[in-house]
Each structure stands twice: as C-alpha cells, then as structure tokens.
Amino acid sequence: MIHEDRVKKLNKKEIRNGRYVLYWMQASHRTEYNQALEYAISKANKMNRPVVVYFGITEFFPEANERHYYFMLEGLREVKSSLKEKGIPMVVRHKSPELGAIELSKDASLVIVDGEYLRKQKRWRSYVAQTIDCPLVQVESDVVVPVEAASPKEEYSAATFRPKIKKKIGTYLLPMKENRPKVDSLEHDFDSFNIEDPERVVSSLEIDKSVRRVEDFHGGATEAKKRLEDFLKNKLDYYEEYRNDPTKEFLSNMSPYLHFGQISPIYIALKVLETDSPGKDAYLEELIVRRELSVNFVFYNQNYDSFDGLPNWAKKTLKEHAKDPRKYIYTIKELENAETHDPYWNAAQIEMRTKGKMHGYMRMYWGKKIIEWTKTPGEAFKIALYLNNKYELDGRDPNGFTGVAWCFGKHDRPWKERQIFGKIRYMNANGLKRKFDADLYAEKARLIN
DNA sequence: ATCGGCTCGCGCAA
DNA sequence: TGCGCGAAGCCGAT
Numbered sequence: 001m002i003h004e005d006r007v008k009k010l011n012k013k014e015i016r017n018g019r020y021v022l023y024w025m026q027a028s029h030r031t032e033y034n035q036a037l038e039y040a041i042s043k044a045n046k047m048n049r050p051v052v053v054y055f056g057i058t059e060f061f062p063e064a065n066e067r068h069y070y071f072m073l074e075g076l077r078e079v080k081s082s083l084k085e086k087g088i089p090m091v092v093r094h095k096s097p098e099l100g101a102i103e104l105s106k107d108a109s110l111v112i113v114d115g116e117y118l119r120k121q122k123r124w125r126s127y128v129a130q131t132i133d134c135p136l137v138q139v140e141s142d143v144v145v146p147v148e149a150a151s152p153k154e155e156y157s158a159a160t161f162r163p164k165i166k167k168k169i170g171t172y173l174l175p176m177k178e179n180r181p182k183v184d185s186l187e188h189d190f191d192s193f194n195i196e197d198p199e200r201v202v203s204s205l206e207i208d209k210s211v212r213r214v215e216d217f218h219g220g221a222t223e224a225k226k227r228l229e230d231f232l233k234n235k236l237d238y239y240e241e242y243r244n245d246p247t248k249e250f251l252s253n254m255s256p257y258l259h260f261g262q263i264s265p266i267y268i269a270l271k272v273l274e275t276d277s278p279g280k281d282a283y284l285e286e287l288i289v290r291r292e293l294s295v296n297f298v299f300y301n302q303n304y305d306s307f308d309g310l311p312n313w314a315k316k317t318l319k320e321h322a323k324d325p326r327k328y329i330y331t332i333k334e335l336e337n338a339e340t341h342d343p344y345w346n347a348a349q350i351e352m353r354t355k356g357k358m359h360g361y362m363r364m365y366w367g368k369k370i371i372e373w374t375k376t377p378g379e380a381f382k383i384a385l386y387l388n389n390k391y392e393l394d395g396r397d398p399n400g401f402t403g404v405a406w407c408f409g410k411h412d413r414p415w416k417e418r419q420i421f422g423k424i425r426y427m428n429a430n431g432l433k434r435k436f437d438a439d440l441y442a443e444k445a446r447l448i449n
Numbered sequence: 450a451t452c453g454g455c456t457c458g459c460g461c462a463a
Numbered sequence: 464t465g466c467g468c469g470a471a472g473c474c475g476a477t
Contacts, residue, residue: 159459414457
C-alpha cells in the first residue's frame with residue numbers, strides 16, 4: 001500500500017476505460033522502491049489493464065550537458081531492462097517530456113507521475129494536468145516524508161524542521177511490497193527511441209558537450225546499491241569522524257544517484273537502520289533531515305535559485321557590504337579554470353570539474369570564497385549556482401540550490417559582522433587546516449588535474 | 450586547548 | 464513577553 005499522503009490528484013478528471021495505465025517517469029529512474037510505479041501497478045491490476053512506462057528525453061533540459069545525460073542514460077538503460085523483467089514496456093520518446101506524456105495519455109485510463117519540486121517540472125505537470133482528458137496523479141517517491149506532510153510552510157532552519165520531520169519518519173519509513181502487473185503488455189508495439197547504447201545516444205543528441213562524462217561515477221541502480229553496500233560495510237562506522245575530511249573517502253556518494261532517482265532514500269535509510277553502526281544517526285541526519293529540508297526550501301520558496309530567496313537579515317547585511325573593497329576579484333572564467341591564488345579553492349574546483357562531485361565539506365568553503373572574490377553577492381550567487389549545476393552530477397538538485405543558498409545565510413544564523421560578508425558566516429583556509437591536511441587535498445587535486 | 454562573544458528569529462514556556 | 468538555542472564559523476583571551 002502506498003501512503004495516501006504521497007498521492008496528489010493534479011486535476012479533477014475521471015478515470016476512463018483506456019488501454020493501459022501510464023506511468024510518466026520523470027524523477028524516479030528505478031524500479032525498486034518506486035512508489036509511483038507501484039501505485040501504477042496496483043491501479044492497473046484493479047482495472048485489469050497493463051502498465052506502460054514513458055520517459056521523454058529532451059535536448060533542451062536547462063543546464064544539462066553530456067556529463068549529466070550520460071549518467072542518466074546509463075541508469076535508464078537499466079530501468080528499461082528491469083521493467084522488461086516485470087513484463088512492463090518502457091516507451092522512450094525523443095521530445096520534451098510533457099508532450100510525449102500528452103500523446104501517450106490518449107489511450108490511457110489514467111496517468112501517474114512521480115514527485116518533483118522544481119519550477120520547470122512543476123510547470124510540465126500542471127500543463128499536462130490541464131491538457132489531458134484523464135486523471136494525472138502525482139506520487140511522491142523520492143522523499144521519506146512527503147513535503148507537505150513534513151511541514152506546511154517554509155522552514156527557517158534545521159532546528160525548526162528537525163523535530164517536525166522526526167515525528168513523521170516512523171509513519172513513512174516502511175518496507176515496501178512490490179507487485180507484478182497481472183496483465184503483461186510487452187506485446188504492445190510502441191514506437192520507442194533506442195537507448196541501449198548511452199555513448200551512441202549522447203553523440204546523436206544536440207546537447208552541450210563541453211563537459212565530458214566522468215570516469216569516477218557510473219549511473220544506474222546496480223551501481224548505486226554496490227556503492228551503498230561498500231559504504232555500510234566499510235565507512236559508516238567512521239562517518240561521523242571523517243565525513244568532514246576531504247582527503248579521506250568516507251562519504252556514501254549517494255547524491256548523484258538520489259538526484260536521478262536511481263535509488264530510493266527509503267531503501268537507503270532502511271539498509272542503514274539494519275546495521276548497528278555508531279554512524280547511523282549522523283548519516284540519517286544528512287539523508288533525511290538535511291536532504292528533505294532542502295526539498296522544503298525549493299517547494300515553498302519560489303526564489304530558491306536566486307539571491308531574492310535568502311532570509312531578510314542575510315539580504316540586508318550582504319547588500320550593506322556589497323560595495324566593500326575586495327582584495328581579489330575573479331572572472332567567472334578564472335574561477336571555472338581554477339585560477340585563483342588559493343590552492344585549496346582551486347583543488348575543490350578541480351575535484352568538481354574532474355570527478356563530477358566535490359566533497360561536501362569543501363562545497364561550503366568553495367561557495368563562501370566566491371562571495372569574497374566577486375563584485376557583488378548577487379553575482380556571486382549566480383556564479384556559484386552556474387558552476388554547481390554545470391559540473392556536479394547532482395547539480396540542479398534541491399540540495400544544490402539549498403547548499404548554495406546556505407553559503408549566503410539560508411538556514412543559518414548571523415555571526416560577527418565583517419567586511420564583504422556582513423553577518424553571514426565566514427570561512428577561511430585556517431579552518432580547513434585545523435580540520436584536515438589541506439595541503440594533501442591540494443596535492444591530490446593536482447594529480448587528477 | 451578551551452571558552453565566550455558575536456547576532457537574528459523561531460518557538461516554546463509562562 | 465522572555466529566553467534558549469542554533470550545520471560544519473571566526474577571533475581574541477585565558
């Protein structure tokens with residue numbers, strides 16, 4: 001059973017007697033622990049209809065480049081084959097996602113879509129909801145606690161959000177029974193875009209190819225689970241101690257997989273709870289409280305991707321210091337090319353550019369320094385978000401928008417006023433050195449550059 | 450090494 | 464209305 005709080009009717013149209021139940025896959029690129037897929041299967045079984053899964057690949061997805069497409073396609077290839085094992089066809093169309101959903105809805109009894117919280121995806125959903133002639137039902141499948149159940153409003157900080165979501169976790173963090181569709185529909189013949197070979201697909205698409213795919217991360221549910229097993233076995237015990245040390249490898253590295261929905265946060269959390277590791281609580285804090293606080297931010301704050309979305313005290317103090325003299329001013333190109341005077345900052349930028357994932361601790365330092373080394377905080381915000389979305393495999397994620405905003409005071413508190421930063425929390429290289437061997441980190445980056 | 454101050458707003462207790 | 468407290472802070476005093 002899928003909890004009713006995950007389910008939201010996006011229009012008021014009636015279920016009709018169509019040929020199949022359509023699942024428009026958008027956020028959750030997986031077949032395991034996918035509540036939207038399960039919901040579609042259970043609806044279809046009740047109506048004695050087959051399930052059809054649809055995915056639309058557009059070349060115009062904002063800020064997506066070869067790095068993201070390749071990782072996504074590796075994951076989608078796996079989705080297609082595991083759906084096939086369940087007797088479910090996956091139809092891929094090479095067009096804007098909402099247009100294919102509308103076309104395929106014409107023969108559907110109803111359409112299910114998974115949950116997403118960003119502007120563009122919300123617009124696609126509402127356009128489809130009003131255009132099609134059957135229900136569009138959203139099932140939130142990439143959070144432990146559905147966003148509106150966790151809190152009815154934008155939260156001020158982790159401290160205000162934590163007690164609210166903690167009370168709800170038990171209600172939603174449950175093992176899920178997976179059902180097979182009763183009606184096999186593989187014989188249905190759909191015109192589908194071939195995604196067997198990610199390399200070929202990427203070269204055939206007219207996308208931004210200036211950011212190459214990475215060697216360090218490969219997409220797909222199998223790869224995600226392999227990494228999770230390694231984390232639980234070898235790293236979780238030391239997570240609390242070493243997670244803020246970027247010279248070590250003690251993070252779960254789940255964020256790219258979570259971003260594309262290739263693994264479920266519920267699946268991860270249940271696996272973590274099966275252990276008796278001392279790192280459990282610290283990790284679940286990140287996976288659930290912090291991650292879903294970021295969903296709360298993008299869901300309730302329409303300006304999640306700009307300076308305007310910051311709390312008033314932060315905007316005020318940053319504006320008051322916008323004209324303070326800067327010792328260093330770098331252009332976006334110099335930052336992008338890791339050409340600053342600061343070897344630690346450069347190392348972080350190189351790590352992101354080369355690996356597709358910057359260490360979590362360095363993301364804070366990295367963002368703070370962009371404020372310090374650009375002309376205005378408004379420009380700094382744009383540059384930080386641009387670089388984050390371009391190079392991180394988990395770019396464009398609620399976590400990314402929230403992480404950048406945090407550097408500018410979101411979910412944080414004021415500190416002693418100083419030049420440029422005002423009352424925003426300041427960070428400097430001494431802090432890095434206090435916590436880990438920063439020169440080793442810089443040296444490692446030099447080797448991969 | 451450790452500690453208090455910095456500073457705003459939330460939310461609970463009263 | 465008062466008060467405690469907060470993602471990773473820094474900084475100066477002891």
